[in-house]
Amino acid sequence: MPTQLKENQILHSAATLPGTEYPAEIYARISSFELWKSYFTQNKFINTPQYLGALVDVIRRQGFHCPFHLRHVAPDEIQFGSNYREGICHGGLNSRQRAVWLELSRFQGERPDREMRIYAPEAVTDFALLLRGRYVKFIGSEYAPSPEDQAALYPIRHENLQKLSFPDGAFDAVVVNDVLEHVPDVDLCLSEVARVLRPGGALITTFPFAMGNPESLIKARLTEDGIEYLDEPQYHGNPVDPKGSLVFEIPGWNILRRARASGFSSAEMVYETSLAHAVAGGGFSGIFTLVARR
Known part of the structure; x- marks a missing residue:
C-alpha cells in the first residue's frame, strides 16, 4: 500500500481476501465527518462481521509481517483475544x-532513528519499552496525581498532559496511546502537545472514537x-493505578477542528x-488514528 496518500484520499488494495471481494488492505486519510459519512455509506461492508471475520481468519492461517520487528510472525506466535483492536x-x-x-514510521520517513525526538505519556508499557530500545532520544512518562504517588513512581518521570514540563518545540513526534479520553480538558492537552512539538512535528494518537x-x-467533567x-462512570486499565482511569469523554469528529484550533496546521483521522x-x-474492520501536524 502507498504510504504517502494526500489528505482525503482513500485506497482499497486490488488484492482481496481469499474467497471474497473484500479488499485485503484499506488506507484512508479523512479530514471531515462529511467525507467519512459519504465513504461509509458506499462501503458499509467495513462494519460487517463477515469482513472482520474473513480478515482475522486469514491471519489465523498465515500469520502476518510485523512492521516493527520486520519479520514474519507465524500463527502459533499470535495471541488473538476476543477484541481484535486490543488483540x-x-x-x-x-x-x-x-x-x-x-x-510513526511513515512520518519518520528516512530520518535516522538516532535523530528522532519522541515523547509518549507511557513509560512502563511494552510499547514504551520498544520505543526506548529503538530511539535514544525517546522520553516516556506516567501520570501521578499526588506528591506521594510521584515519589512512589520515581525514578519514572511524572508528566501531566495538561501542563507538560518540556520547553517549546522539544519533540519531533508525540505518541499518545488511548489516553486522551482520560484527560479532563482535551483542548488544553492538545494545546500543550502542539507547544512541545517542533514546526512540522506530529501528534499520533488513538482513543476510543x-x-x-x-x-x-x-x-464526566x-x-x-x-x-x-x-x-455511568467508566474506567479503563492503568498500568500504574489498579483503580484504573476515569473516562471523561469519547472524542467524535470535532476532535479535528479542536486540534486545528489548538495550534495544529492540519488534522486528520x-x-x-x-x-x-x-x-x-x-467491530469496525480497521483502526482510527488521529494524525495532527504542527
Missing part, C-alpha cells in the same frame, strides 16, 4: 499499536466542586485495515 498480539504490540507504529458522531460524547458524572500487518478493529 492479535505479538512482540509487545497489539493491532492498535501496530497501526500507531505504521503512522465515536466514529458515528460529529461531536464528542462527554461522560471536572468542576470546582470535583468530578461531575454525566453518565487515518483509517487502516491491513492483512499484511494484522491491523484490525474491535
Whole structure:
C-alpha cells in the first residue's frame, strides 16, 4: 500500500481476501465527518462481521509481517483475544499499536532513528519499552496525581498532559496511546502537545472514537466542586493505578477542528485495515488514528 496518500484520499488494495471481494488492505486519510459519512455509506461492508471475520481468519492461517520487528510472525506466535483492536498480539504490540507504529514510521520517513525526538505519556508499557530500545532520544512518562504517588513512581518521570514540563518545540513526534479520553480538558492537552512539538512535528494518537458522531460524547467533567458524572462512570486499565482511569469523554469528529484550533496546521483521522500487518478493529474492520501536524 502507498504510504504517502494526500489528505482525503482513500485506497482499497486490488488484492482481496481469499474467497471474497473484500479488499485485503484499506488506507484512508479523512479530514471531515462529511467525507467519512459519504465513504461509509458506499462501503458499509467495513462494519460487517463477515469482513472482520474473513480478515482475522486469514491471519489465523498465515500469520502476518510485523512492521516493527520486520519479520514474519507465524500463527502459533499470535495471541488473538476476543477484541481484535486490543488483540492479535505479538512482540509487545497489539493491532492498535501496530497501526500507531505504521503512522510513526511513515512520518519518520528516512530520518535516522538516532535523530528522532519522541515523547509518549507511557513509560512502563511494552510499547514504551520498544520505543526506548529503538530511539535514544525517546522520553516516556506516567501520570501521578499526588506528591506521594510521584515519589512512589520515581525514578519514572511524572508528566501531566495538561501542563507538560518540556520547553517549546522539544519533540519531533508525540505518541499518545488511548489516553486522551482520560484527560479532563482535551483542548488544553492538545494545546500543550502542539507547544512541545517542533514546526512540522506530529501528534499520533488513538482513543476510543465515536466514529458515528460529529461531536464528542462527554461522560464526566471536572468542576470546582470535583468530578461531575454525566453518565455511568467508566474506567479503563492503568498500568500504574489498579483503580484504573476515569473516562471523561469519547472524542467524535470535532476532535479535528479542536486540534486545528489548538495550534495544529492540519488534522486528520487515518483509517487502516491491513492483512499484511494484522491491523484490525474491535467491530469496525480497521483502526482510527488521529494524525495532527504542527
